[in-house]
Amino acid sequence: MAPVRGAKRRRLADLHAVSSADETLCALARVPRVKIAVCVKQVPDATVHKRLDPSTNRLDRSGEGTLNATDVNAVEEALRVKDAHGGDVVVVSLGPEKAMESLRKALAMGADRAVLVSDPGAAGSDLLATSYALAKALEREAADLVLFGQQSSDADGAVLWAAVADRLRRPMVSQVAELTVEGDSLKGKRQTEFGYDVISAPLPAVVAVSDAINEPRYPSLRGIMGAKSKPQEVVALSDVGVEEDRVGDSGSRTTVRSLAPPPPKSGQVRIEDDGSAAEKIVEYLAEKRLI
C-alpha cells in the first residue's frame, strides 16, 4: 500500500482497505474515500393492494416488491457523496431472498455491492429485533457513513435509524434535507417543528435523509446491465453474529393483538377527469354550501 499521509487519512484507512492505485490517487488529491452503507428495504409495490395476513397478522409480502421510495433518495445521496469524495457504496437489507431483485435497482443506479440478510428466523421482527439484526450486519461493514431513507411505505415508522445508531454507538442526525461531508465530519440541515437546525457530527455517523434531499437518478441501461455482475451477497443471521432468540417473535417486545377495519368515512365521492372535473368540483362545493 502507498504511504498514508495525515492523521485523518490514517483513521479512515484503518476502517477499510482500499486498492493501492486508488489509495495513491486519494492521497494525492487529499480527499478521503468514504465507505457508505445504505439501509434499504423491499416493500410491496404501490400498485399492489397491501393487506395484512389475518392468520399471522403480518404484512402479506407475496406480491410484487419494489425498492422503498424514500430509500432511493438515500441511495442517491450515497452516490453523490461517493462522486464528490470517492468511496464505496454498499446497500444492506433484511428480508426474504426475493428482496435482492429490489436491491439490484440500487446497484443499477451505481451502488457497488449488496448484502441481504435473509433468514426465515427473522420474519415477524419488530423494531427492536430489526434494529439488532441490522446493527450486526452494519458492524460487519464498518462504514464511515450509514444512510437511511425517511420512512418505509409499508410500516410508516420513521424510527429505525435511532435504534440502530444507539446500538452502533454512533452520532446520528435524522430528517436531513441537505448533507455535506467534509474531511472526517458531516453537516446536516434538518427540519423540525420549529424551523431548520444545522447539525454537525464526526464520522463515523448515522444519517437519515428526507425525501426532499435530492431527485434520484434513473438507472442507465448500462447500469442495469452492469448490476447483474456486481457482488450480491445473501447471508444468514448466524453469518452476521445474530443469535436466533434476538429476532423474530422471541426477539420482539411488541405484539399485534388484532386487526379491524377503520370506521368508514361516509359519503366519499371519486371522479376521473373527463374534461368536466372543474365543473363537477364547483357543483360539489356549491351543494355543500362552501362557495
Place this chain on the structure above:
Amino acid sequence: MSTLVYLESHEGELTRGGLGLLGKAASLGGDVAGVVLGSGVRDAAATAGAFGASAVYVVDDEALAAPLPQPRVDALEAVVAESGAENLLFPASVLAADVAAGLAARLDAGLNWDLTDLRLDGGELVGVRPALGDTVLVEVGWTTTPRLALIRSGTFDPVESGGSADVKDVAASFQDFSIQARLVDHLQEESSGPSIEDADVIVAGGRGLGSPEGFSYAEELAAALGGAVAATRAVVDAGWYPYSAQVGQTGKTVSPKLYIALGISGAIQHKVGMQGAGTIVAVNKDPNAPIFDFADLGVVGDLTQIAPKLTELLRARG
C-alpha cells in the same frame, strides 16, 4: 401501573402534545408523572402539575440545551431507572421519535408508534395504530416493561385539572457518542401572506405541482376562494415554498372548512396536519395516492388542466 410522559419544552413552555398525553395517562389510572429534559427547564416543568402529573422528573443539564435526541436517551435511561415507570409515553415529534427509538434499543424495550389511542384491556395496556395508510386499525401490545409508545401528534388535547406536581431532579451522565452531534445553526423563516391557521379555505400544493412556479395554480385558486396557500413538507424542504406555510406533522395543524389538495400524495406526515378539515377535495393524477382514501371528493386528473379551469369558474361566480 406507573406511567411517565415525555414532555417537550419550547421557549420556556411545555408543548401541547405532551400535556394532552398527561391527561390521557391520568384517565387510564395509576401513577402519572412527567419528565422534562433540557437546560433551564425547571420552571416550565412545574406547570405539568396542572395537566395531570403528580410528579415531574427533571434533568436540567447544559448537554440537553440543543434539541438533539441522543443525550436525551442517556437522560431518560437515568429517569426510568429512578422512577421505575412501566409505561413511557411520547407525543410524536421529530425529536421525540428519535429519542423513543434510541431508548428502545438502550433498554431492550418494545416501542409501538403512530398510536391514535391507548386503553386498558383486563388491566393490560393496549395501543391502537392505523396502518397501511389508515386502511386498517391494528391493536398492539407489549410483552415486557417498560412499554414505550409514540402517540400521533394532535391526538389528545390538554385538559387543565388544576393539580400541582413535585419536581424531582435527576442527574444523568452522557455517553461519548451521544454528545458528538452538535447544533451549529438554527434557521427560522418568518411568515408572510395570510396565516393558514386562521383560514376558512386552504389550497395546498405538493410535489405534483411540478415546480416552484407550479404554486401559481394554488395561489390563483386560493385568491379566487379568498383562502390561504399551504404546502407539504417535501416541497418546503425542496425550497419551493416557505416553511411558514407547511402543513403536517412538522408543520402546522389546520382545520379549515375547505381544504383543496393539489398534487399531494397524502403521506401520514401531511395527513395529521389537515385531517381535521371540514371538507377535503384532492386532485392528483396518481389514482393510487393515499389521499384518495380520506378525501371527501377525490379527483383523478391533471391539476394543470383542472386548477386553472376551476379558478376561472369560481371567478365567474364572483
